[in-house]
Structures are given as C-alpha cells and as structure tokens.
Amino acid sequence: MTTNRRHFLAAAAFAGVAPAVHSEVAAAPANSDEVVLLNDTHIGEKQGPDHIHPQNLQRAVKEILALPHMPAAVIVNGDLAMSVGTPGDYAAFIKLIAPLREAGHKIHFTLGNHDVREEFIRAFPNEVSSTKFSDHRHNGLIDLPNVRLILLDTLKECPAAPGLLGAEQRDWLIRQVDDCTDKPVVIVAHHNPQAGGDPMHYPGGVGDTAEIWQHLIDRPQVKAWIHGHVHDWNLAMDHRIHVVNTLACNMVANKAVSTNGWTLARFAPNGVQLDIHTHLPDHPWRAEKKWLFWRQVKSV
Ligand SMILES: [Fe+2]
Numbered sequence: 428m429t430t431n432r433r434h435f436l437a438a439a440a441f442a443g444v445a446p447a448v449h450s451e452v453a454a455a456p457a458n459s460d461e462v463v464l465l466n467d468t469h470i471g472e473k474q475g476p477d478h479i480h481p482q483n484l485q486r487a488v489k490e491i492l493a494l495p496h497m498p499a500a501v502i503v504n505g506d507l508a509m510s511v512g513t514p515g516d517y518a519a520f521i522k523l524i525a526p527l528r529e530a531g532h533k534i535h536f537t538l539g540n541h542d543v544r545e546e547f548i549r550a551f552p553n554e555v556s557s558t559k560f561s562d563h564r565h566n567g568l569i570d571l572p573n574v575r576l577i578l579l580d581t582l583k584e585c586p587a588a589p590g591l592l593g594a595e596q597r598d599w600l601i602r603q604v605d606d607c608t609d610k611p612v613v614i615v616a617h618h619n620p621q622a623g624g625d626p627m628h629y630p631g632g633v634g635d636t637a638e639i640w641q642h643l644i645d646r647p648q649v650k651a652w653i654h655g656h657v658h659d660w661n662l663a664m665d666h667r668i669h670v671v672n673t674l675a676c677n678m679v680a681n682k683a684v685s686t687n688g689w690t691l692a693r694f695a696p697n698g699v700q701l702d703i704h705t706h707l708p709d710h711p712w713r714a715e716k717k718w719l720f721w722r723q724v725k726s727v
Pocket residue numbers: 467469506539541656658
C-alpha cells in the first residue's frame with residue numbers, strides 16, 4: 428500500500444458526522460459519503476421484458492440493493508428515457524427503480540438530452556428542484572460530510588446532443604460553490620464540459636463551458652466534474668480539475684473498447700474512490716477501483 432493510499436484510507440475513515448441535507452434531500456444514513464452514479468439508462472415504453480435496457484437497469488438495481496451499506500444517494504445522471512422522453516418511458520423507468528425507493532434509497536435526477544423536462548416533471552411530481560428559475564431547471568444540491576455535490580440540469584433541447592447551462596444556471600452554480608468554504612465541491616451533470624476529455628466530444632458537451640470554466644478553475648474548492656452522455660468510461664483533467672466520464676447503464680458507442688454498468692463513488696476529504704460495476708461479470712473493468720486525489724490549490 429502506498430503512502431498516498433494509506434493517507435486516503437485514513438481520511439476516508441471519518442466517523443460520526445451526519446450528512447447535512449437540503450430540504451429536498453431525505454435523511455441519508457450517518458457515516459455515508461458513498462454515492463451511486465447511474466447514467467444513460469435509456470428506458471423506453473416499447474421495450475419488452477427481454478430487452479437489454481430494462482434488464483441492465485434491473486441488474487444495476489439489484490446490485491445497488493446488495494451493497495453492504497446504503498449509499499447516501501443514488502444519482503441518475505440524465506438520459507433516463509430512450510430517445511424523446513414520453514410519459515410511457517418514464518412510467519417504465521419508475522417501475523424499474525421502484526425496488527430502490529421501496530428500500531428507502533434517496534434518488535436524485537439530472538436531465539439529459541433524451542429527456543423532456545415537462546414530461547419528467549409530470550412523471551416525478553414529488554421531485555423538487557433546488558432552484559426556482561424563470562426558465563425551469565431540475566437542479567440539486569447534496570451536502571455530504573466530505574463533499575458538496577452540485578447537480579446540474581444541462582438539458583438544452585431534446586434530442587439534440589449539446590447541453591447548455593445559461594446565465595441563471597451559471598450564476599447559481601457559482602453561488603453554490605462560493606457558499607461552500609469548508610469542503611470540496613464536485614459538479615454532477617449529464618453533459619461533459621468542453622474542457623478535459625476528448626475534444627471530439629466537445630460539440631455535444633455544455634455549450635457555454637467557456638463562460639463558466641475559468642470561474643471554476645479560480646475556486647480551489649472545485650475538484651471534479653462528473654458526467655455521462657459520452658457512453659464510455661474514462662478520466663481526464665483540466666487545470667487539475669478531474670473530468671470523470673462515468674460508464675453508461677445502457678448503450679456504448681464502441682463495444683470493442685467500452686461497456687455498460689454503473690459506478691460507486693466514495694468521497695473522502697482529499698479525493699474520491701470510484702468502484703466500477705460493469706454489467707458483464709467477466710469484464711476486466713469490473714471491480715476496478717480508481718483513486719482520484721483532489722488538486723491542492725491553497726487549502727480547502
Ligand atoms: Fe445517453
């Protein structure tokens with residue numbers, strides 16, 4: 428075990444601090460800095476029980492239920508629906524994740540470019556956004572002992588790929604960052620920023636990245652941007668801000684080089700451990716653990 432890893436493990440072994448949660452967040456179990464990242468489920472009303480998409484989501488749900496500790500949150504990071512989110516798509520999705528809700532898991536959502544905001548709101552009347560913008564967005568805020576997670580709705584239009592924040596969203600994001608001075612901040616959004624990662628994916632990323640990125644670089648508490656959308660799994664960095672592309676629950680652009688599954692993130696004061704859960708039991712990525720350490724820019 429390396430010194431760094433020992434340090435990380437020691438830091439992760441915090442005790443007795445209950446997560447501070449905002450009004451829309453149900454009480455999470457004490458001692459929990461674990462978060463499930465599930466994205467791009469792409470569930471459609473016309474998919475029968477033998478379809479691979481519901482089967483994969485059911486597999487993920489079963490594995491999440493079997494975790495030794497209930498995570499503080501399950502984040503479904505966009506593209507819940509197959510193509511252009513319909514009431515039937517969301518009804519099918521809700522049925523598939525019902526066992527998580529029945530077991531008491533708190534589930535949070537961001538929206539992707541295959542979701543339809545109005546239909547999402549109708550399907551999830553009890554989901555409350557952390558913001559009340561004139562142009563509605565379904566945003567969220569999760570404060571855990573070791574991290575503030577800012578969940579951004581980056582849906583611009585369905586089903587076109589590019590995402591967008593907009594001025595209201597950008598201002599709110601910066602306020603949430605500035606408001607958090609005692610622990611790291613991690614952004615969770617469906618779309619990739621146009622920074623870090625493969626520039627090939629920039630056209631489909633957050634279109635106004637340029638108007639926010641320097642502000643994030645300048646705020647040392649910002650440590651990472653976690654996204655889906657690309658349907659692949661890889662890690663990148665820009666100005667030592669981690670850009671984490673989590674693998675999709677369903678559909679990969681290139682089966683030869685990627686696969687599907689979900690991710691368990693375990694936050695510590697100085698980084699995060701990512702556990703990869705591929706749907707394929709014999710995939711080389713399965714049970715892979717990645718340790719990301721936060722940039723040390725001043726001290727936060
Ligand atoms: Fe997707």
